Amino acid sequence: MLMAVDVAIVGGGVIGCSVAHYLSATGARVAVVERTQIGRGASAANSGVISLATKKPGLALDLALVSQQMFPTLSAELGYDVEYLVDGGMIIAQSETQARFLDELVAAQRSDGAGIAMIDAAQAIALNPLLAGRVLSASHCPTDAQANPFRVTQGFARSAEKLGAAILHDTAVEAIDVSGGRVRSVHTSRGEIRTRWIVNAAGAHANEVGKMVGVEHDVVPRRGQLVILEATDDLPNIRVSSAGALLAKHQGSTQSINAAFAYTRKPLSGTVMLGGTNEFAGFDTATTKTGIGEICRLAVSAMPYLGQLHALRSWAGLRPYSPQGPQLGLTQGPAGYAVAIGHGGDGVALAPVTGRYVAEVIAADGKDADLKQYLAREKARLAANAGQRGVTA
Ligand SMILES: Cc1cc2nc3c(=O)[nH]c(=O)nc-3n(C[C@H](O)[C@H](O)[C@H](O)COP(=O)(O)OP(=O)(O)OC[C@H]3O[C@@H](n4cnc5c(N)ncnc54)[C@H](O)[C@@H]3O)c2cc1C
Incomplete structure (x- = not known):
């Protein structure tokens, strides 16, 4: 034994x-x-994002509300710096359907006790001036954060x-x-x-x-591909993602999503992480040309400046997905x-x-x-x- x-x-x-x-x-x-x-x-x-704004009201949001409150003291509790940083996050609506979805989602999240608000396009662009694609409105959560996973x-x-x-x-x-x-x-x-x-x-x-x-x-495994862009100075730290993939996630979709837009800056390294795909591809952890290409295309259409940066790395991992x-x-x-x-x-x-x-x-x-x-x-x-x-x- x-x-x-x-x-x-x-x-x-x-x-x-x-x-x-x-x-x-x-x-x-x-x-x-x-x-x-x-x-x-x-x-x-993974991207190491600690977000309330992406959570469905009910069990997922309640778990996130309690967990998020544990992060600020986690490094002290563990005696080990987990590089927890609060930069806030935005989820942008790029269509009328997404705007309606976000309005309803934020109302429900607020009534569950989350400090999330709707902002208009001008406020979103003021928070992240790299945004230049179609933005109708956005949800904004100032306590959304990240840690080094x-x-x-x-x-x-x-x-x-x-x-x-x-x-x-x-x-x-x-x-x-x-x-x-x-x-x-x-x-x-x-x-x-x-x-x-x-x-x-x-x-x-x-x-x-x-x-x-x-x-x-x-x-079941749900594959996610990510791309890392070269380090640069002075990019906005606030995270931005599109409501598109979130809408599918909250509706419990079991369809693969080839790519969705998410911009996460890693302030300690200066790099930018772009995500991601949501695919049912068994236990295959290979990246694909379609996935990586689509991630980059969506990122450049939402934040054209990113097209000037070199992509340095990409990888894929398997989320443990349950409906x-x-x-x-x-x-x-x-x-x-x-x-x-x-x-x-x-x-x-x-x-x-x-x-x-x-x-x-x-x-x-x-x-x-x-x-x-x-x-x-x-x-x-x-x-x-x-x-x-x-x-x-
Ligand atoms: C691209 C991508 C982006 C993500 N972004 C985020 C994010 O921003 N924020 C966030 O909160 N989450 C994110 N996630 C999700 C997050 O990574 C996972 O939810 C989390 O890592 C799951 O942790 P786990 O310990 O359950 O699984 P894992 O980290 O996969 O650990 C499970 C372990 O079990 C071991 N194992 C399996 N079978 C056996 C066995 N028979 N005997 C012994 N060991 C076994 C495996 O080897 C593995 O190491 C992302 C995931 C991906 C793929």
Whole structure:
């Protein structure tokens, strides 16, 4: 036997490492079992955007509201700088349909407590003067932010390790033992780990791990391609994306989107990240000429100045997409089986709240596991804290 723990976490992406950090802080004995290297999956392939404005009202926005409040103190909590920067974000409407969608979305987000407002085209261009394409209106969220996704993942992993967790890389989970209706151990490529709890945090591979305990998860890989432009001085930092892809996302579309416009400046390096595609292409992580070409074409049509910059890098990663969004804690399967899956394009933004919630569920031995009640409590606590500090949304 390799070891005995209280909780074995399958997957060492940003989600598994966050769960490991918060669980280890409760005193649990934890092992993170990662098939490749820590943070090598989707957690290495994303834009690192921490956005409220892109979230659908309801569960996704509530999770984001709680998680966003955890980011400003995350570097101090982990003892590791996650390079959290608040630059704000805008989502622009480039057609009448998108403008109507944004109006309704922002009204619903505001009534859920998010500090997001509609602005007109002139205000949008004043905030980001590189915008020169068709803009009818925009949503503006001044608290939208970004962090360095590599550092967020490593920060959680290092802190978990300091708190006593075992981080096992190059170790694949191959089977899970269940007896008497409860998980008992995981069989890995390096031996057996006895455990009372298993957390499935296997990203796009969540369904593969679910099948090991006889359950089906509706998580599938959704490929995203990104392009990095050369570093330059003095470009606006505020993020801009188009409402087009968001509209499809919120309508639960299972169609591939060849490309959508998103401009994210990385102020620490000076580079610009352009996104992205949303494609169902199995586990293929290749970039495509069509995807990269379309990303660049849309970016230049919305912000023509970007056409003067060289593209330096491009890559693709696999979002763990589920039509129902994130699934956290106890959902289905044997006793002792918990999940932290289905984060789609929001896993970095939602990593802190995911880790803390799943850790609390397991620390309470599965009692008190209602996510909606947990979020309602957390939102009320945040509102009370903001009230005490005299903060308004
Ligand atoms: C192009 C792109 C842009 C994105 N932009 C953003 C953004 O701006 N903001 C945001 O919040 N999110 C963004 N995302 C989404 C974000 O990257 C993901 O939601 C997040 O990384 C998911 O983390 P995870 O830990 O669930 O998955 P992963 O990081 O994929 O980790 C899962 C891990 O499980 C391991 N694993 C799988 N099966 C096994 C097994 N049997 N045994 C052991 N290990 C196993 C894998 O090797 C992998 O390392 C983006 C994603 C992409 C692709």
